[in-house]
Amino acid sequence: MSARERILTGDTPTGNLHIGHWVGSVKRRVELQDQHECFFLIANLHAYTTRADTPQDIHRDCIEVARDALAMGVDPAKAAIFLQSETPALAELTYLFAMLLPFNRVMRNPTLKDELQVKGLADNYSFGFPLYTVGQTADILAFRAHRVPVGEDQVPHLELTREVARRFNKMYCGVPDKAPDEEHEQLGGVFPIPIADVGEVGRLVGTDGVNKMSKSLGNAIHLTDTPKQVKKKIGKIYTGQDSRDPNDPGIIDPEKNPLFQYLDVFVECEDTKRDVRDRYERGDNIGDGEVKMLVADAINALLDPMRERRAAFEDDAVVLDILKQGTARANEATEQTLQMAKEVAGTGFFPRSVRFED
Ligand code: TRP
Numbered sequence: 001m002s003a004r005e006r007i008l009t010g011d012t013p014t015g016n017l018h019i020g021h022w023v024g025s026v027k028r029r030v031e032l033q034d035q036h037e038c039f040f041l042i043a044n045l046h047a048y049t050t051r052a053d054t055p056q057d058i059h060r061d062c063i064e065v066a067r068d069a070l071a072m073g074v075d076p077a078k079a080a081i082f083l084q085s086e087t088p089a090l091a092e093l094t095y096l097f098a099m100l101l102p103f104n105r106v107m108r109n110p111t112l113k114d115e116l117q118v119k120g121l122a123d124n125y126s127f128g129f130p131l132y133t134v135g136q137t138a139d140i141l142a143f144r145a146h147r148v149p150v151g152e153d154q155v156p157h158l159e160l161t162r163e164v165a166r167r168f169n170k171m172y173c174g175v176p177d178k179a180p181d182e183e184h185e186q187l188g189g190v191f192p193i194p195i196a197d198v199g200e201v202g203r204l205v206g207t208d209g210v211n212k213m214s215k216s217l218g219n220a221i222h223l224t225d226t227p228k229q230v231k232k233k234i235g236k237i238y239t240g241q242d243s244r245d246p247n248d249p250g251i252i253d254p255e256k257n258p259l260f261q262y263l264d265v266f267v268e269c270e271d272t273k274r275d276v277r278d279r280y281e282r283g284d285n286i287g288d289g290e291v292k293m294l295v296a297d298a299i300n301a302l303l304d305p306m307r308e309r310r311a312a313f314e315d316d317a318v319v320l321d322i323l324k325q326g327t328a329r330a331n332e333a334t335e336q337t338l339q340m341a342k343e344v345a346g347t348g349f350f351p352r353s354v355r356f357e358d
Contacts, residue, residue, distance in 0.1 A: 006333075007032055008145035010041025010084075013061035017068035018220035019299060020204040020213030023265050024151035028197070030073040032149065038079035039330055041139055042066060042323075045084045045091070049129045050119060050216075066319050068223050071310035080326035084139065087327060088354060089334035093138035096345060098131065100167045101160070106130050111156045118211065137161040141168075141191045142334040149197040153212065158196035165191040172344040190340045204265065207237050209258040223310065227300045234262070234296040239288050259291050266298040328356060 009025060011017070017026065032038055042065055047058045066081050074081060084090055106112075112133055116125055136157045140148055141164065148158055162181070169175040169189030181193035203212050206219025213220045221233050239257045260277070267273055276294065279286040313319055331354040342348030 004037065005146045006037045006039070006143055007147055007149065008039045008041065008140055008143040009149050010043050010139060011065055012043045012046040013058060013065040014047070014215045015061045016064050016215070016222045016224045017072065018213055018215060018222045019266075019302070020206070020220060021068075022072060022223075022302070023204050025149050026069060026072045026074070028149045029069075029079070030075075033075055033078040039143055039145075039333065040069060040074060040079055040081045040326075041084055041330075042082065043084045043136075043139065046132045046135065049126065049132050052126070062323075063316055063319050066323055067310065067313045070313045070319070070322070071223060071306045073306070073309070076322045076326065080329040081323060082327040082330035083323055086356075087142075087330045087334055089142050089331070089338035090135065090138050092338060093142050093341060094131070094135045096341065096347070097137050097141070097164045097168070098134045100164055100171070101134060105163070106133060106160070109133055109156045109160060111153050114153075118217075133157055133160055134164075137164045140194055141165055142337050143330075144190070144192055144337055145194050146192050147197045148194050152198050152203045155196050155198065158194065162193050162195075165189070165193050168341070168345075172341075190337070190344060205258040205261055207233050207258070209238055221299060223303060223306055225303075227303075230299050230303070231293075231296045234292045234299070235289075237288075237292065257288075259288060259295060262295045262299070263291060266302060267294055268298070324356060 007029075009029065011021060011025075029038065029040060042062050044058055044062050047061065048055075051058055062083060069081060070076065107130060109130075112130055116122070116129070121129070137160055140158075140161050148154075148161075150158065165184070166175075166181070169179075169184050169187075169191055170177060173187075173189045175184050175187045175189045179187050179189075185192050205211070206213035206217060207221065208217065208219040211217050211219060215222070221230055225233070237258055239259055260280075263273055263276060272294070276286065276291055278284075280291070335352070335354055339348060339351060
């Protein structure tokens, strides 16, 4: 990875961040911010896919998500945290990119289908719901980002993004049909073809032991949870059924037990991990209770410094000021891309800039 690569990633503000966000991407962001130009998006428009009727909650969640990212160690001196809704180039590129994608292609996205199913939306989703995936291609391409650190579930969105970039470059920039992805920019394409950089643990299972950890499913451990709440949530994990192989319920597989993913991810001592795993596989009288205690302690040890840092960002005005500065930087970057794109796509007439009032 070259030193000056630009990195873009983001979250839909669903409220407070949880440890699934930490292992899935925030941890990686904190590592990346030292060496790269980083932009961290708060995708508040995407929140309207399911919550358009509670705008004030979304507004508040933007501040919460920023506060939690800062608490987890994102440094505003190094990385820009910014708001999607105050970065107009993103919406404008979404409109343009939506024209480059067959409708059926958008609907084939497995993550999109999954969300519609998990959220029980069947035929009742808004027009904007599938549109958010196109919006995500704009979020990424507007920064001409080369690399997008995300969880595994976001990979289909990255695939869509790559398709949009290829199509745009071919249609409007004369990049030849068979051009290799890495050569698009050299060949005159506005957009690099970005790659998904999937973190070590792409998908942390929730405390229900079934679904991805997610606030809306009520199976998450939040940064704002007290040590006691963490213990309680870990204690409640139901492990019995999930340890069984669905094809052969007689076989108990420790890999199917969500506790073992937590053990792997949060417990640092390799010897402890090996020991616990060995004893469990041998059926050596190690109860889930003992593993749970280990895991809860490890999670609390991770959260403690974050809880402390969070206190420094308690004031909304402090967080809003950081967001405003970050969003100003995001606008600088995306307005430049937008202008390049509009020029070749025939929609550019009057150069402009975005400026916030003091
Ligand atoms: N869809 C992402 C999520 O589920 C949020 C997101 C929006 C995003 N735009 C993005 C992530 C661009 C990475 C890059 O939270």
